[in-house]
Amino acid sequence: MISGKRFQLFFPAVAVILWFATGSVPAHSHSGHDHGDGLNINLPDVLAQVDGKEIPKSTIIPTLVKNVERYKERGMALSPQQQKVAAKKLLEEEIHRSLLLQKAKAIGVSISDKQVDEKVASIKSTFKSEDLFKKQLKLRNLTMEQYRSKLHDDLLMDAVIEKELSGKITIPESAIQEYFQKNKNNLTKPEKRKASVILIKVDPKTGSAGALKARRKLEDILKQLQNGKDFETMAKMHSEDSLASRGGDLGWFTQDSHMFAPFREQAFKLGKGEISGIFKTAHGLQVLKVTDIQKGFLATVENSRETIRKILLEQELKKRTRPYLEALKQDANVKIYF
Known part of the structure; x- marks a missing residue:
């Protein structure tokens, strides 16, 4: 209907x-x-x-x-x-x-x-x-x-x-073909990732000793996460950025989005539920967890035909x-x- x-x-x-x-x-x-x-x-x-x-x-x-x-x-x-x-x-x-x-x-x-x-x-x-x-x-x-x-x-x-x-x-087949050629980029949906992060800041004034202290702290957090601790809870307890109150949640993003590049790179290397190793950013030392994945959709005439037919029918x-x-x-x- x-x-x-x-x-x-x-x-x-x-x-x-x-x-x-x-x-x-x-x-x-x-x-x-x-x-x-x-x-x-x-x-x-x-x-x-x-x-x-x-x-x-x-x-x-x-x-x-x-x-x-x-x-x-x-x-x-x-x-x-x-x-x-x-x-x-x-x-x-x-x-x-x-x-x-x-x-x-x-x-x-x-x-x-x-x-x-x-x-x-x-x-x-x-x-x-x-x-x-x-x-x-x-x-x-x-x-x-x-x-x-x-x-x-x-x-x-x-x-x-x-x-x-x-x-x-x-709706004639020729109209479906024409619509697809004009709108195939809009019909294709890129894969999306949802992720959360934990940040431990490194104070440059503390030198290598401060950097080592921050790394050890994050290593301990990462070990607890790998042993089953809840990422959201740990982020709220330990993360040192504005996302901490949200459990480190970054929301959804694609590879072509404006998401911070290091986060994109880490997220698209991991599977759902996987946690990255420690990586360094301009903000400090971080770990990231992929919490969900929305598979992408590469549009073709065959898999888009019914969608296009409905769009053209609605227009008519x-x-x-x-x-x-x-x-x-x-x-x-x-x-x-x-």
């Missing part, structure tokens, strides 16, 4: 989450100015109707207010005309959503609870904990039930696009989705009240 990024509410990746109000408001009634929310425009309580289904003002207000506030914080307060343009854009998105949901009913597309469960689980997996996920819901004034309802609709709209458009698109879908939505709009009875 094509990714749902066109419609789905994938927080925290997506900054804007649309609010769906429950209940309806009589059409054509007027709210006057929205004092207290930062808006300087008049909006009717019902913004539009799509085949008789009302789109209330409350559907777009939270997002509109948030956008207006964001521009104001940047010193670029939106004029009433600009606020109106922003409101119309949000309304257009809501009209498209309504059209797609109605189309889903018309063509018999449905989404099961199991599919929603799987998507919720997938989204939760991007958070470090269940509590952080719940915190994001709370920040957006969403209950889990409301979020599931929104996610269900997003999956439903994605399924409509999948059925109506994706199945009708063919973007071209066809808006005309498709406009065609749905032309066939529907859409009334806009501002």
Whole structure:
């Protein structure tokens, strides 16, 4: 199935989450100015109707207010005309959503609870904990039930696009070949290493005696590491650099990265879990441990074909989705009240 990024509410990746109000408001009634929310425009309580289904003002207000506030914080307060343009854009998105949901009913597309469960689980997996996920819901004034309802609709709209458009698109081999030739460097991924270091400084004022003392100290540390002592713990206890509090962690890097050259050289000579011998740098005497390895990927047309096909399909879908939505709009009875 094509990714749902066109419609789905994938927080925290997506900054804007649309609010769906429950209940309806009589059409054509007027709210006057929205004092207290930062808006300087008049909006009717019902913004539009799509085949008789009302789109209330409350559907777009939270997002509109948030956008207006964001521009104001940047010193670029939106004029009433600009606020109106922003409101119309949000309304257009809501009209498209309504059209797609109605189309889903018309063509018999449905989404099961199991599919929603799987998507919720997938989204939760991007958070470090269940509590952080719940915190994001709370920040957006969403209950889990409301979020599931929104996610269900997003999956439903994605399924409509999948059925109506994706199945009708063919990506020719020539397009795949052309894309590969232009993007093969981006498709190839270099091998990455993750490593940690321990530093024992050498005071030049102490001469050879100081250097020998530092070496012996690090030799003792290295012996303990080789006998099973935990590298992170030893780094926190003994390392004499700013990385000590992090257990000496250098993070991920490639052979072509800006990582300190001696660290790169040592890391790419070792296997996962291996510890280097003592080596000298401008900072002092050090040992390094490779804590993880991400294998590289040398792209070829054969091993990249499916990835390229999906990229090109997504690009083609973007071209066809808006005309498709406009065609749905032309066939529907859409009334806009501002």
